Amino acid sequence: MKVVLQRTKKSSVSVNGETVGQIESGLTLLVGITHEDKSEDVTYVADKIINLRIFEDxxxxxxxxxxxxxxxILSISQFTLYGDCKKGRRPNFMNAAKPDLAKELYDQFNDELRSKGIDVQTGEFGAMMEVSLVNDGPVTLIVESR
Known part of the structure; x- marks a missing residue:
């Protein structure tokens, strides 16, 4: 599991011109799932993200x-995080999980965050989305389970 997180002042996601998720201050997450990921990866990454000390005192x-x-948190599924660009000009997405596994683990990830008391907004899994954000800092980090 790989998550690109950005500390944001505000962010939103729309599908077909309609806003489906938005937040004020917090984190915008681009969430990638690989075919090797399990529930333990979800738990580890969720815990790591909500406890990272990246906000100013x-x-x-x-x-x-x-x-x-x-x-x-605004959580956006992003299979392209597992795109391999080493060969040729077209990324290879063989390392991304198949949609059924990816959706199951992505939903579990968001539920895990919510179970910790976090307000989590999401995009629409598998849809073409437009994400807007105001990066705070900028602070951008990558959290991986492996």
Whole structure:
């Protein structure tokens, strides 16, 4: 499992011109699932993300977690994170999980985050989406389970 996270002041996702998810301050996540991922990967990554100390405290130091600041999450499924660009000009997506497994683990991931008290908004799995965000910092990190 691979997640690109961005600390954001606000973000939203739309499908066919209609906003389907939006947040104010928090994290925007691009979530990739590979065919080797299991429930343990989901639990590990969810816990890591909500406890990362990447929000500023009163002294301006990154010392607070998403839980500490009561931030929100906008979670977007993104199979292209497992695109392999080593050969040729067209990415190979063989490392991305098949849609049925990916959707199951993506839903489990979002449920895991919600079970920790996080307000989680999502895009629409498998749809063409437009994501808008205001990056805060900018702070962009990659969290992987392996």
């Amino acid at each position: 009163a002294d301006g130091k990154m010392n607070l977690s998403l839980l500490d600041v009561k931030g929100q």
